[in-house]
Amino acid sequence: MSTFRLEIVTPERKVYEKDVNMVVVKGVAGELGILPHHIPLVTPLKVAPVKAKIDNKEEFIAVHGGFMEVRKDKVVILAEAAELGADIDVSRARLAKERAERRLAQKQADINHQRAEMALQRAISRLESVGDNKE
Amino acid sequence: MAKGMREIKRSIKSKQNMKQITKAMEMVAAAKLRKAQEAAVASRPYADKMKEVVSSIASGAGGSKHPMLQSRPIKRTAYLVITSDRGLAGGYNANILRKVLLTIKENHHSPDEYAVFVIGRKGRDFFKRRNIALVDEITGISDTPKFSDIKEIAAKAVQGYEAGTFDELYLAYNEFYNAITQVPKLKRLLPLDQMQAGGDKADYEYEPSAEEVLNVLLPKYAETLVFSAVLEGKASEFGARMTAMGSATKNATKMISQLTLTYNRARQAAITQEIAEIVGGANAQQ
Numbered sequence: 027m028s029t030f031r032l033e034i035v036t037p038e039r040k041v042y043e044k045d046v047n048m049v050v051v052k053g054v055a056g057e058l059g060i061l062p063h064h065i066p067l068v069t070p071l072k073v074a075p076v077k078a079k080i081d082n083k084e085e086f087i088a089v090h091g092g093f094m095e096v097r098k099d100k101v102v103i104l105a106e107a108a109e110l111g112a113d114i115d116v117s118r119a120r121l122a123k124e125r126a127e128r129r130l131a132q133k134q135a136d137i138n139h140q141r142a143e144m145a146l147q148r149a150i151s152r153l154e155s156v157g158d159n160k161e
Numbered sequence: 162m163a164k165g166m167r168e169i170k171r172s173i174k175s176k177q178n179m180k181q182i183t184k185a186m187e188m189v190a191a192a193k194l195r196k197a198q199e200a201a202v203a204s205r206p207y208a209d210k211m212k213e214v215v216s217s218i219a220s221g222a223g224g225s226k227h228p229m230l231q232s233r234p235i236k237r238t239a240y241l242v243i244t245s246d247r248g249l250a251g252g253y254n255a256n257i258l259r260k261v262l263l264t265i266k267e268n269h270h271s272p273d274e275y276a277v278f279v280i281g282r283k284g285r286d287f288f289k290r291r292n293i294a295l296v297d298e299i300t301g302i303s304d305t306p307k308f309s310d311i312k313e314i315a316a317k318a319v320q321g322y323e324a325g326t327f328d329e330l331y332l333a334y335n336e337f338y339n340a341i342t343q344v345p346k347l348k349r350l351l352p353l354d355q356m357q358a359g360g361d362k363a364d365y366e367y368e369p370s371a372e373e374v375l376n377v378l379l380p381k382y383a384e385t386l387v388f389s390a391v392l393e394g395k396a397s398e399f400g401a402r403m404t405a406m407g408s409a410t411k412n413a414t415k416m417i418s419q420l421t422l423t424y425n426r427a428r429q430a431a432i433t434q435e436i437a438e439i440v441g442g443a444n445a446q447q
Contacts, residue, residue, distance in 0.1 A: 107309070
């Protein structure tokens with residue numbers, strides 16, 4: 027199976043660099059699956075897990091926003107923060123999720139609301155990346 | 162004479178203590194400088210990539226009518242000043258603050274014409290003492306800054322520009338050349354310079370549209386530039402501190418050797434005098 031290089035870069039470091047068969051992301055306009063030899067493309071991303079398929083395995087990376095650049099033989103995701111599924115602290119993410127939900131329920135000023143919403147999305151995305159999505 | 166000697170001895174002792182401290186600070190700064198440089202290098206791929214994509218869109222079909230790419234008449238200028246939390250770094254903070262203050266005094270007549278954002282305790286105290294109001298401040302940034310540390314202030318500055326609160330944004334920081342040279346620099350961040358089309362121009366598809374991608378990317382790009390400046394500022398800070406502490410250590414060594422010389426002279430003089438007294442006493446008895 028043909029592969030292409032997937033890179034995930036944050037301002038602090040390169041989080042991920044591997045040859046993959048397919049990558050599935052959630053762009054602002056909807057979900058996208060990228061296979062090798064895709065037409066060059068740029069799109070902003072939503073806060074959501076990125077799924078990378080290598081042979082028959084799947085890897086999840088929690089990517090918090092940012093955008094994706096697709097080139098002929100390479101896909102680069104630039105995000106302000108990104109974590110590999112294995113690096114995520116599940117209990118912390120769960121706590122963050124509860125906290126954000128509580129804040130959302132309280133409905134305070136708009137800015138707080140927005141921030142809580144973002145925090146909730148990040149927490150959910152983290153939990154999904156580890157495969158912990160029961161509820 | 163004995164009293165003078167004791168004083169000299171005490172002075173030597175205190176200089177030795179001082180030297181130990183400055184020596185330790187120098188070594189700590191050297192270690193941190195290396196880390197800061199590594200962080201600056203690690204952040205480069207992100208910034209480069211960002212620049213590449215932004216310029217390829219901006220120079221491409223987008224037409225670049227985005228407000229962040231266009232200059233407008235300047236009524237109010239914002240400055241984002243990057244300083245350190247701690248002193249003992251030679252001219253690091255003084256240089257950059259002097260430059261900003263001079264620029265402000267030269268170009269603006271009333272406080273309504275400028276706004277100041279500041280990172281670092283030294284800068285904050287400096288402007289507070291001069292009764293210059295700060296729009297936002299951040300202190301206590303770690304020695305290895307995270308993007309999330311400065312995200313808030315950077316976003317605020319960029320949003321202020323977008324909202325039209327001010328019409329240009331300058332970034333003031335110490336540019337890092339090497340461990341002994343740091344140059345205070347005032348760089349215009351917004352509006353972004355018209356970017357040149359890069360060499361390998363890929364014809365991208367934009368999802369949903371070039372305009373919208375640009376809307377998301379440009380603020381992020383500006384924030385990234387702020388982050389790079391912060392990292393460079395950190396590297397400069399440690400470089401400046403290392404150099405300052407290095408020369409302090411050297412000065413201490415010099416003073417100690419001079420004082421030791423004086424001390425030995427005094428000691429010899431005291432001995433000579435004592436012998437002279439004994440000889441004098443013995444002669445008198447004969």
